[in-house]
Amino acid sequence: REAIATFDDLTVAAAPTLPHVEDFEDGVADFFFPAGGWAVSGGRYEAQPPAGSNAASLLGLSEPLPDEFDLGATVHGLNGGAGYSRNGLLIFDYRGPSDFAYAGGFFGAGEWRMGRYDGTNWSVDASHGEGLSTQQDYVLLLTVRDGRATLSVDGSQKLTHDFGTNLSGGRVGVGTDNAQAQFDDFAVTASADNVGPRVLEVLVVGTAWTGAFTDALAAAGIGGAHGFTVSTGPDQHLALPWTNGDQVTMRFDEAVTVSAGDLSVTHSAGSFGVTGVSYDALTNTATWTLDAALTSDHVQITLADTVTDGATNALDGEWVDGQSTMSGDGTPGGAMSMTLHVQVGSSDRDDATSIYDVSVIRSALGSSAGDAGYSPHADLNGDGTVTSDDFDGLLANQGRSLDTVAGGGAGAMSMTLEGVDQLVTTPSDAPLNGSMDIVVRTADGNPVDLLDYSVRVALTGPAGVSLTGGGAATSNPATTGPNPPGLLNTDGHVDALPQAYYLGTANFDGSVMAVADGSGLVRLDYEVAPGTIGIFTFEIVVSGPADTALVASDESTVALTVNSPQLTVTIPGDTNGDFVVGTDDLGAVLSNFTRNVAPGDLQSGDLTGDGVVGAEDLGLVLSTFADSGTARSTSLATASAAADRARLTRWHGWKATRDRAVAGARFFTLVSRAEGGPL
Structure with a gap:
């Protein structure tokens, strides 16, 4: 230029x-x-x-x-x-x-x-x-x-x-x-298109989720309009807490051809049906709708390699649980299979629905998407607002867990949980029903303030005793149920009956419970089958947050010491639980003879359960004297018992004046050796 x-x-x-x-x-x-x-x-x-x-x-x-x-x-x-x-x-x-x-x-x-x-x-x-x-x-x-x-x-x-x-x-x-x-x-x-399509993102969504809710997912960086992202590598197995997740969405790296039959969703008891699929060509996103909402379980999502791209390359779907964020190994062909943990109500996203999830919902209660206190994980129905409607998912699942969840550290407060050991006589015909309270002992005997508590008890021992349920404590209950008007969650978690029982509070409004020393937290109901003999322990389980836990008013976890109570089921006539009818049992009856005692108090000598230690109790001891809980042949047992009774009569200077059949027992008139007359 x-x-x-x-x-x-x-x-x-x-x-x-x-x-x-x-x-x-x-x-x-x-x-x-x-x-x-x-x-x-x-x-x-x-x-x-x-x-x-x-x-x-x-x-x-x-x-x-x-x-x-x-x-x-x-x-x-x-x-x-x-x-x-x-x-x-x-x-x-x-x-x-x-x-x-x-x-x-x-x-x-x-x-x-x-x-x-x-x-x-x-x-x-x-x-x-x-x-x-x-x-x-x-x-x-x-x-x-x-x-x-x-x-x-x-x-x-x-x-x-x-x-x-x-x-x-x-x-x-x-x-x-x-x-x-x-x-x-x-x-x-x-590129010569010989590369299979890959899955870039997997999401779970509910057909009832609102735009406000999915906007909140997007704002939190955990999803968007297509749902909650689960293809998150190490976070893939954090629990999904929502009550109504009924769709699975996948976004691909290119245009694909999909059908409803390409996806299967299974759980431990079977599978969910797939009712249809929609496809967004602008974003290469497919959404499958299930015939029911995902329920608490390990859920397996599998996408078959019948999914293809425009060049008919099959899905490149290989997936490593807990690591992958997109599918594939670089070669066309290979189904995608990933596991999700669904634990409905677990707002803190561990594998258990517990009293700690109550705190998450309580903190967000009344908030809406966009508010400072709002949490999508507390909005269990995905409607954009945390209300009492979100309680249902937690209440229905409290006490359930997918896997063992380790407990966290405890605060400064400490307490002891215990129950009163019980001694009962094995029933002869119909089952015997009973109950036992789990009570709290404070460190200094003064009342303490709690926000929530839960108790899980596991029954250990031989066959013959089963847990049948429970509820509010019989004596001096810390709170009552069901919720509302009390704080206890209805009748508790009964899936593990007859071997275990769980009951927790659901204190959504944050009311502080002033719990006195000796207050009963829960009641355990049990049943004893006829002929049962043995010692049974009601083990207070403290392994993790979905077990026994107490939360203080400052939201800290209470340090616990547990003394698990025992139920001894013994033979007729035994008052001290050593499975032998002997002189100690006779002494218990005689020392309280004619007295009123607590009905069924064997240790006080009330063997018949009528609240009075009398002739029937004495007759029962004498008729079973020297019986033992150890299995023996009938002839040996009869001969041994007769010999023991004879020795007893000579030793105490008593003589049998007549036999009278009353309720299967033999009654004796006691004669004083010194005076020669009836006692």
Whole structure:
């Protein structure tokens, strides 16, 4: 322009099409448009920007890039000296000097990185750390599939990132960020579509979930309009607490063909039916609707590799539970199978629904999506507001757990839980029903303030005794139920009957319970089968949050000591539970003879349970004297008992004046040796 020049041997060449390869062996970087200082030296293309500057050289193609293409080059970082960084990059989706994507090695930082440059900042959207060196060749391959880019180095995948927009609209090339580097064997090719579609995201959603609720999921970074994201690597197995999750959604990295039959959802007792599937072509997202809401269980979601892309490549579905965030191993074919933990009501997302979940809902009660105190995990029905309607999911599942959940640390307060040991006579015909309270003992005998508590009891011992349920304590209950008007959760968790029972409070309004020393927390109901003999322990279980736990008014967990009570079921005539009818039992009857005692108090001698120690109790002891709980033959037992009774009569100076059959017992008139008359 405004100059005089001489030209010779001018040639015009058409810009290249795909595939295009440049090895720089002819000393020319054909069809590259450099900026920032570039030269071909020794068969390599070298970036030589001034210190503090970037370098970029873009390939000029005669046609647009396809949606799916591969970009590769050998990258060799140089030590530029003072003022330089050390990196070498592939550039793609170049839309201008202040708007392009990059992927490559940052040798000084020891990282492979991928992100975008906006003219000021090199944002990092994905990174992978490892030992990197300058003066070493690395073979980089960037595969671009619509909006997702994946970087492999020397044949090993390092990074992948979904940019959320198609990446074929800009140009491609090489560059550096204030660094010197060499490039060789540059190649860009249209992808031969032999790659199976991958699942980029898995979500669970409820058809009843409102827009306000899904907006709250998006605002919290845990989902969006398509539901709650579960493909979260290490967090995949955190429990899903919602009552009405009845859809499974999957987003793919390309357009796919799906059907209702491609998805199966199973649980420990069977499977959910799939009633239909919808597909959003704009986002490559499929949503399957189930015939029922997900229930508390380990749920297995399997997507068959009958899902295909436009080139009929089968799903690349391999998945590693607790690690994967997208499916695939790079080869078409292979179903996707992932496990979810569904524990309805577990607002703290552990594997148990417990009194600690009450606190989560209580803290958010009355709040709506967008409020400071709102939590999507407390909004169990997904309607955008935490109300009493959300109580139902917790109340119906409190005490249930998928797996053992470890307990946390305890606060400064400590208490003891115990029960009163009981002694009963085995029934002869109909089962015997009884109950036992679990009571609390405070450290200093003074009342304490609690917000919530739960008690789990497991029955151990031989066969013959079973737990049948429970409820509010019989004596001095700390609170009553069901809720409302009391705080106890109806009749408790009965799934584990007859071997275990659980009952907890559901204190949603935060009322403080002033619990006195000796207050009963819960009542246990039991049944004894006829002929049962043995010692049974009502073990107070304190293994984790879904077991026995007390929460103080300051939300701290109370440190517990437990003294698990026992039920002794013994033979008729035994008053002290040693399974033998002997002189101690006779003494118990005689020492309280004619007295009123608590009905059924065997240790006081009331063997018949009428509240009076009298002739029938005495007759029962004498008729069973020397009987033992140890199994013996009938003849030996009869002979031994007769001998023991004879010795007893001689020893005490008593004589039998007549036998009278009353309720199967033999009655004796006692005669004083000294006076010779009746006692």
